[in-house]
Amino acid sequence: MRYAMAVDTRKCVGCSDCVVACQTENNVPIGYCRDWVVEVMDGTYPQLEMEIRSERCNHCENAPCVRCCPTGASHYSDGGTVLVIPNKCIGCGACIASCPYDARFPHPEGHVDKCTFCIHRVKKGLEPACVAVCPTRCMYFGDLDDPNSNVSRVLKKRKYKTLIPEAGTKPHLYFLI
Amino acid sequence: MNEEIIISGRANHLIDPHLHIWHWPIPLYLFLGGLAAGILFFAALYYILGKEDVYRTIVRKAPFITPFLLIIGLLALFYDLNHKAWFWQLYTTLKIQSPMSWGAWTLMVVTPASIIWSALHINDLFPKFKWPYKWLVELEAFFSKHKLTLAWIMMIFSVILGIYTGILFSAFNARPLWNTSILGPLFLASGMSAGAAAIILMSKNHAERLLMTRIDLIILGIELFLITHMFMGFLASTEVQIEAAMLFLGGAWTVPFWVFVVALGIVLPAVLDILELRGYHIPAMIPGALVLFGSLMFRFIFAFAGQESRWLY
Numbered sequence: 001m002r003y004a005m006a007v008d009t010r011k012c013v014g015c016s017d018c019v020v021a022c023q024t025e026n027n028v029p030i031g032y033c034r035d036w037v038v039e040v041m042d043g044t045y046p047q048l049e050m051e052i053r054s055e056r057c058n059h060c061e062n063a064p065c066v067r068c069c070p071t072g073a074s075h076y077s078d079g080g081t082v083l084v085i086p087n088k089c090i091g092c093g094a095c096i097a098s099c100p101y102d103a104r105f106p107h108p109e110g111h112v113d114k115c116t117f118c119i120h121r122v123k124k125g126l127e128p129a130c131v132a133v134c135p136t137r138c139m140y141f142g143d144l145d146d147p148n149s150n151v152s153r154v155l156k157k158r159k160y161k162t163l164i165p166e167a168g169t170k171p172h173l174y175f176l177i
Numbered sequence: 178m179n180e181e182i183i184i185s186g187r188a189n190h191l192i193d194p195h196l197h198i199w200h201w202p203i204p205l206y207l208f209l210g211g212l213a214a215g216i217l218f219f220a221a222l223y224y225i226l227g228k229e230d231v232y233r234t235i236v237r238k239a240p241f242i243t244p245f246l247l248i249i250g251l252l253a254l255f256y257d258l259n260h261k262a263w264f265w266q267l268y269t270t271l272k273i274q275s276p277m278s279w280g281a282w283t284l285m286v287v288t289p290a291s292i293i294w295s296a297l298h299i300n301d302l303f304p305k306f307k308w309p310y311k312w313l314v315e316l317e318a319f320f321s322k323h324k325l326t327l328a329w330i331m332m333i334f335s336v337i338l339g340i341y342t343g344i345l346f347s348a349f350n351a352r353p354l355w356n357t358s359i360l361g362p363l364f365l366a367s368g369m370s371a372g373a374a375a376i377i378l379m380s381k382n383h384a385e386r387l388l389m390t391r392i393d394l395i396i397l398g399i400e401l402f403l404i405t406h407m408f409m410g411f412l413a414s415t416e417v418q419i420e421a422a423m424l425f426l427g428g429a430w431t432v433p434f435w436v437f438v439v440a441l442g443i444v445l446p447a448v449l450d451i452l453e454l455r456g457y458h459i460p461a462m463i464p465g466a467l468v469l470f471g472s473l474m475f476r477f478i479f480a481f482a483g484q485e486s487r488w489l490y
Contacts, residue, residue, distance in 0.1 A: 087266075167350055
């Protein structure tokens with residue numbers, strides 16, 4: 001089982017509903033976010049191209065954060081999700097510095113915090129909060145090993161990219177282009 | 178002209194607008210650890226070479242400060258942890274892929290070794306001191322008997338201590354400025370030169386000072402070579418690494434790096450060392466203090482500038 005998410009950059013309007021849904025669902029401390037929206041404007045006026053991306057932890061297959069964690073608090077869990085055990089985390093910041101996507105942040109309680117792919121919801125058969133709440137239905141979540149999952153099907157149909165694949169992290173967050 | 182504007186809605190504290198998760202305690206520890214590694218390395222080396230009685234400051238006196246350096250460094254590291262009550266989790270695991278993990282274990286070897294080494298030479302500092310309990314006397318006799326083994330352990334682990342901090346940084350491919358394998362040898366060289374400089378400051382023996390001045394000069398030369406090599410590597414690499422190098426080649430960190438680290442911390446003390454070796458009288462204070470200052474600045478600048486370097490996507 002390999003969980004993955006695909007975000008349709010052509011459908012996303014950058015409303016930030018996913019951000020608020022995540023903050024509510026996961027009780028993210030005020031002022032922080034586990035997912036966020038990036039808008040990229042590219043070109044020369046008037047030939048401009050805009051891409052909107054809802055970003056979060058990429059749950060990398062070759063995760064630098066898991067590699068550099070000195071205690072094993074950052075680890076691979078069910079379906080290849082990258083999770084943190086708060087009581088094993090010493091708050092050294094190595095994983096934060098190691099993430100090319102800057103997807104992690106220090107929780108005010110001391111341990112590190114990040115997106116979990118809402119694994120507590122997924123285990124109950126629900127979608128991650130950000131996916132479930134998206135008003136444009138621009139996000140797809142599922143198992144890459146299951147050819148009939150939402151994410152497998154949309155990745156078969158559409159062109160996609162990952163962020164900084166040259167960093168060698170093998171991300172599991174895809175952007176439909 | 179084609180332009181790209183990236184707007185991010187993320188504003189996480191210490192992460193945005195650029196990473197600043199590691200503050201002053203980290204570079205301070207890196208400096209103290211490197212300095213202690215340098216002093217312990219020379220102490221062990223000259224003991225193994227049988228020069229204990231010729232170079233008494235190197236082998237016996239200078240290591241007295243290392244337990245203090247290491248303990249202050251460890252306290253700085255502890256202070257920097259965000260989840261302090263769980264620090265012991267470091268010592269429940271040994272993870273070879275994580276430089277921080279094996280670095281923590283290295284400290285657990287080097288720190289006791291430095292304390293034992295100092296305890297063995299306590300009479301150099303306090304001539305009338307006698308160990309109070311029988312078991313302490315026996316313990317001292319045990320370590321005196323195995324001093325050569327202890328010296329070998331100290332020499333090997335001080336090299337690991339000196340090099341691991343550089344490897345720790347270089348293992349982060351997310352920070353292009355750190356992501357160069359030359360950083361390990363560079364940090365080691367910087368620690369060794371700081372160690373040599375500290376010994377020069379502490380020694381009153383002319384022959385000993387001359388020896389360390391010679392060694393210091395060689396290491397400063399190696400540092401200059403490694404820095405040149407590092408920039409050659411960056412400029413021949415990918416766009417992100419070229420941009421990282423630009424932090425020091427016109428960017429925000431150019432003046433601090435070239436003035437404090439290279440000019441004041443390496444070139445000027447090297448010139449003064451050459452003058453000293455040519456027979457001019459240079460107060461040992463000046464090149465010694467400059468090398469220590471340069472080594473400290475090197476770590477601060479590298480720790481902070483590295484956190485500013487990143488991938489753009």
